[in-house]
Amino acid sequence: MQQExxxxxxxxxxxxxxxxxxxxxxxxxxxxxxxxGETLGLVGESGCGKTTVGRTLLKLYKPDGGRIIYRGExxxxxxxxxxxxxxxxxQMIYQDPYASLNPFMTIGEIVSEGLEINKxxxxxxxxxxxxYELLERVGLSREHANRFPHExxxxxxxxAGIARALxxxxxxxxxxxxxxxxxxSVQAQIINMLMDLRELxxxxxxFIAHDLSVVRYISQRVAVMYLGKIxxxxxxxxxxxxxxHPYTQGLLGAVPVADPDFEKSKTYQAMVGEVTxxxxxxxxxxxxxxxxxxxxxxxxxTPDMKAVGADHFVACHRL
Amino acid sequence: xxxxxLEVKNLHVSFRNVVGEVKAVRGVxxxxxxGETLGLVGESGCGKSVTVQTVMRLNPEPPAVIKxxxxxxxxxxLAKLDDKGMRKYRGKEFSMIFQDAMxxxxxxxxxxxxxxxxxxxxxxxxxxxxxxxILRMLTMVGLPNPETIYSRFPHTxxxxxxxxVMIAMAxxxxxxxxxxxxxxxxxxVTIQAQILEVMNKLKKEMNTSIIFITHNMGVVARMxxxxxxxxxxxxxxxxxxxxxxxRPKHPYTWGLLGSMPSLKGDVPERLMSIPGTPPDxxxxxxxxxxxxxxxxxxxxxxxxxxxxxxxxPGHRVRCWLLDPRCKTAVKPPIGRxxxxxxxxxxx
Numbered sequence: 091m092q093q094e095x096x097x098x099x100x101x102x103x104x105x106x107x108x109x110x111x112x113x114x115x116x117x118x119x120x121x122x123x124x125x126x127g128e129t130l131g132l133v134g135e136s137g138c139g140k141t142t143v144g145r146t147l148l149k150l151y152k153p154d155g156g157r158i159i160y161r162g163e164x165x166x167x168x169x170x171x172x173x174x175x176x177x178x179x180x181q182m183i184y185q186d187p188y189a190s191l192n193p194f195m196t197i198g199e200i201v202s203e204g205l206e207i208n209k210x211x212x213x214x215x216x217x218x219x220x221x222y223e224l225l226e227r228v229g230l231s232r233e234h235a236n237r238f239p240h241e242x243x244x245x246x247x248x249x250a251g252i253a254r255a256l257x258x259x260x261x262x263x264x265x266x267x268x269x270x271x272x273x274x275s276v277q278a279q280i281i282n283m284l285m286d287l288r289e290l291x292x293x294x295x296x297f298i299a300h301d302l303s304v305v306r307y308i309s310q311r312v313a314v315m316y317l318g319k320i321x322x323x324x325x326x327x328x329x330x331x332x333x334x335h336p337y338t339q340g341l342l343g344a345v346p347v348a349d350p351d352f353e354k355s356k357t358y359q360a361m362v363g364e365v366t367x368x369x370x371x372x373x374x375x376x377x378x379x380x381x382x383x384x385x386x387x388x389x390x391x392t393p394d395m396k397a398v399g400a401d402h403f404v405a406c407h408r409l
Numbered sequence: 410x411x412x413x414x415l416e417v418k419n420l421h422v423s424f425r426n427v428v429g430e431v432k433a434v435r436g437v438x439x440x441x442x443x444g445e446t447l448g449l450v451g452e453s454g455c456g457k458s459v460t461v462q463t464v465m466r467l468n469p470e471p472p473a474v475i476k477x478x479x480x481x482x483x484x485x486x487l488a489k490l491d492d493k494g495m496r497k498y499r500g501k502e503f504s505m506i507f508q509d510a511m512x513x514x515x516x517x518x519x520x521x522x523x524x525x526x527x528x529x530x531x532x533x534x535x536x537x538x539x540x541x542x543i544l545r546m547l548t549m550v551g552l553p554n555p556e557t558i559y560s561r562f563p564h565t566x567x568x569x570x571x572x573x574v575m576i577a578m579a580x581x582x583x584x585x586x587x588x589x590x591x592x593x594x595x596x597x598v599t600i601q602a603q604i605l606e607v608m609n610k611l612k613k614e615m616n617t618s619i620i621f622i623t624h625n626m627g628v629v630a631r632m633x634x635x636x637x638x639x640x641x642x643x644x645x646x647x648x649x650x651x652x653x654x655x656r657p658k659h660p661y662t663w664g665l666l667g668s669m670p671s672l673k674g675d676v677p678e679r680l681m682s683i684p685g686t687p688p689d690x691x692x693x694x695x696x697x698x699x700x701x702x703x704x705x706x707x708x709x710x711x712x713x714x715x716x717x718x719x720x721x722p723g724h725r726v727r728c729w730l731l732d733p734r735c736k737t738a739v740k741p742p743i744g745r746x747x748x749x750x751x752x753x754x755x756x
Contacts, residue, residue: 135597243686273452274624278668278682285679300597303627307670307680330672344602346627347673348666350650353631361599364567 095123096161096294097147097262103155104139104146108369115371116142118318119156121395126261129288129295131309131326133302133341135365139318140298141185144264147296148180149173160262178208181255185267187247191239197250198235201225204257224253227290229283245276252283256291264296269304281308302345306330311401314338317368317376320395324402334404337377375407383408413440414618415464415586420478420488422456422463425471432690433459435642435698437478438717441586446612446619448633448650450626450665454687456642457622461588463488464620465503466495482586501531504579508591510571514563521559524578531582546577549614550607569600573607580611587612590622605631626669630654635723638662641688641698648724656741658726661699663743681742697729705730705739 104117116139124130132140145151147158149165158166165176184190191200202221204210211217222232228249239247248268255263265284269277285308287293299305305312306326313323314337322335333339340361346353363380375381378388385407393405422434434456441447449457462468464480466487480487487498507513515523524546525539534542540559547555550573563571572592579587589608593601605628612619621632629636630650637647638661646659657663667681685702688694694701700710709729718731730739 135599245686274626275452275664275668275683276686278680279684281670282680282682302598303670303672306672307676340599342672344598345672346602346605346625346631348626348630348654348669348671349673350630350633350654352673353627361602364569364600365597 094126095159096126096128097296098123098159099143099147099156100159101156102143102146102153102158104142104151105154112369115318115368117146118371120315120318120320121156122313122320122323124262124294124296126294127288127292128311129297129309131305131312132296132298132315133300133305133312134315135300135341137317137365137368138315139368140315141266143315144182144266144296144298148182148264149176150182174208178204178210178258179260180262180264181258181260182264182266183248183251183255183268186271187244187251188239188271190251191247191254193239196236196238197225197230197242197253200239200250201235201253201257204254208258210258220257221253224257225250227256227287228253229279243276244272245279248272248280249283252280252287256287259291261292262294262296264298266298267300268297270299270301277304284308302330302342314341317365317371319376319405321377321406322402322404323395324399324404328399328402332399332402334398334402334409335377335406336381336383336408340380375405414443414482415441416479416481417460417464418479418481420460420463420480421476422459422468423474423476424468425474429691432693433642434463435690435693437639437642437644439637439644439647441618441620443585443618444612444616445634446621446632448629448636449620449622449639450624450629450636451639452624452687454690455639456690457639458590460639461505461590461620461622465499465505465588466490466492467499467505500527500584501582502584503586503588504582504584505588505590506572506575506579506592508594510568510575510595511563513575514571516563519560519562520566520574524574524581527578528581542581543577546581547574549580549611550574550577551603552577568596569603572596572600572604576604576607576611580615580617583615584617586618586620588620588622591624592621593628594623594625601628608632626654626666638665641693642690643698643727644725645699645728646724646726648721652721652724656721656724657743658720658724658731658741659699659728660703660705660730660739663741664702666743697727705737707735707737 100121102117102120106114106116108114120143134140146153153166157164198221201224202217205217211220221235225232225234230249269280297308309326312326312329313320316337322338333342361380366379373392374390375388375393378384387407393407395403395405396409398404398409417439420434420437424431424433437460451457475488524543528539544555547558552558552573593604623629633650636650636653637644640661646662664683683702688698696712697710697715700706715727715729717725717727719725729735
C-alpha cells in the first residue's frame with residue numbers, strides 16, 4: 091500500500107561540535123514519515139533531541155546527514171528563494187510564549203510580519219484584515235492587535251504565537267512543547283483549539299512534548315526518542331497499549347495517573363539511573379545502561395528498527 | 410490545645426505596594442495530621458505557594474502582611490511570632506524543598522559544607538557527627554557514592570541528584586513537617602517517579618508529615634492522603650483524595666480533572682476546558698472567585714462568597730450549588746459516581 095507522505099525523514103543527523111574533539115550527537119540517524127493531515131507525536135525526556143529534530147526539519151539547523159523530503163522534493167540542501175517559499179509551508183509554534191514574541195512589536199505586527207515578508211495580501215489594508223481574522227480564529231479579538239506581548243497572559247501569548255505560525259497558511263506545523271508552559275485549564279483550551287485548527291485548515295502536526303498523556307490525546311502516531319534515536323514508533327493506540335521497547339514501558343509506567351486508588355495500589359518499578367551523556371556516543375543500544383534486560387549484544391551492537399506489528403516499529407534486540 | 414499537628418485558620422495574606430494590595434490568600438483553613446500527606450493543588454497564582462511560605466514565614470514582611478488568621482503548631486500561634494521566634498521552627502520543625510534545586514543550593518559551596526552548616530545551626534553536634542549524619546542522609550535519598558557527592562559543587566550534579574540533595578538536606582534535622590513546593594515539576598517523568606518514591610520512603614521511615622504543592626493531578630493522586638484545591642486565594646474543595654477524585658463537587662475541580670488528558674481509559678473526543686483566566690487578585694471578585702468562569706454561575710455566586718458545606722465527613726466544598734436553597738441540580742461530568750447532588754430535585 092503505497093501512501094503519499096507529506097514529509098519523509100531518512101537518517102537525519104545533527105551533531106554539535108563542542109571543541110576538543112568532542113561531539114554532541116543530538117540527533118543520530120532518525121527516520122520517520124508523516125502523512126498529510128496526520129499528527130505525529132514526538133516524546134522523550136529532556137535532552138533526547140526532540141526539539142533538535144523539529145528545528146532541523148524547518149532548517150533552523152543545518153542537518154549533518156540524512157534527507158528531508160517534503161512532498162517528494164528533497165529539501166535538505168535548498169536555500170535562497172525556495173527556502174523562503176518553504177517557510178510558508180512549514181511553520182513552528184514555540185514552547186515559551188514569553189521568549190518567542192518580540193517585546194517591542196505589537197501583536198498585530200508580530201502576526202502580520204510573515205504576511206508582509208511573503209507578500210501575501212495585495213496591500214496593507216488587506217493584510218490588516220487578514221491579521222484580524224487570524225486573531226479571531228485563535229480566540230483573540232481585533233482590539234488585541236495594538237497591544238504588546240507583556241499585556242497578555244501566557245495562554246493569550248501562546249494564541250498569538252499560533253496566529254503568527256498560521257498567518258502564512260502553512261500545511262505543516264511543528265508544535266515544540268507548545269503547551270508545556272501553560273496551566274492545566276489553559277492547556278486544555280489550547281489543545282482543543284489546535285485540534286479544531288487541524289480540521290479547519292487541514293494541518294499536519296509534528297507535536298513535540300514530554301507529556302505523554304497530552305501526546306496520546308492529540309496524536310494518531312507516536313515516536314519515542316531516547317538520546318538522539320527513535321526507539322519506538324507506531325500508532326498511538328498501539329504504542330500506549332502494547333509498548334514494546336523497555337524504555338517506552340518504563341516511561342509509561344512512570345507517569346502518575348489521576349486516580350488515587352490505582353496509583354497507591356500500583357507496584358512502582360521506577361526506572362533506575364539517569365540519562366547518559368549524548369557526547370561521543372559509543373555503538374550499542376543507548377538505553378543499555380538503564381535497561382533491565384540488557385545483554386552483551388545490547389552494549390556493542392546498535393539495534394535496528396524492526397516491525398512488531400502493523401505500523402509499529404521498535405529498535406530493540408530483544409524482539 | 411489542638412488535636413492536629415498543624416492547623417491554619419482563616420488565613421489572609423496580602424502583598425502591599427504603592428498601587429494597592431494584592432490579596433493573595435483570602436481565608437484559608439486547613440489542618441495537617443502526623444504522618445499524612447496533604448496535597449495542595451491549583452493553577453499558578455492561586456496562592457498555594459504563598460500559603461505555605463506564610464506557614465514558614467518566608468515572605469518578607471513588608472510587603473507581605475498577615476491580615477488575619479492563625480497558624481497553630483504545637484500550641485503556638487506562628488502568625489504572631491517575630492523573625493527570631495520563627496528561627497526555632499524553620500529548618501528544624503518545618504523544612505521546605507523548592508521546585509528549582511539549582512537556585513536553592515549555594516553554587517559556591519560544596520554540598521557537604523552547606524548541609525553541615527544547616528545541621529550545626531540547629532543541633533549541637535560535632536563536625537564528625539554532622540558528617541556521619543549527612544552521609545547517612547545522602548545514602549537514604551538513594552545517591553550512589555555519597556562520599557563523592559559530599560565534596561562536589563551543585564552545578565556538577567544533575568537535576569534529579571540536586572533534588573535528592575535538597576531532600577536529604579531538608580530531612581537531616583528530622584523535621585515533623587516537610588513542605589514540598591512543586592519539587593518534581595522541573596524533572597523528567599522517570600526522575601520524577603524516583604523522587605516521589607524517595608519522599609514516600611522517607612515519610613514512612615521518619616514519620617514526617619508532608620504538604621505537597623503541585624498542579625499535576627497525577628502526582629497528587631500518587632502522593633496525597635488528603636487534598637485541598639485552591640482557586641483565587643481560597644480553598645474551594647478539600648477532602649480525602651478519594652473524595653476529591655471520585656466524588657468532586659466543585660465545578661472548578663470538575664474542570665481541573667476534566668481538562669487533564671489521561672493515560673488511562675478511552676481517549677475522549679474533546680477535553681473539558683475552563684474558559685477564561687483566573688481573576689486579578691488586586692481587585693478580587695465580591696462573590697465566588699470562580700463565578701466568572703463557571704458555567705453554573707447563578708446571581709448569588711457573583712455577589713456573595715459561598716459558605717463552606719460539608720458534603721461528607723471531612724469533605725468540604727465552597728459552592729452555592731450545594732446550598733439547600735439552590736434549585737438547580739447539576740450532574741458532575743467527572744468522577745466515579747456521577748450521581749446527582751443529594752437533596753436536589755431535577756430542574
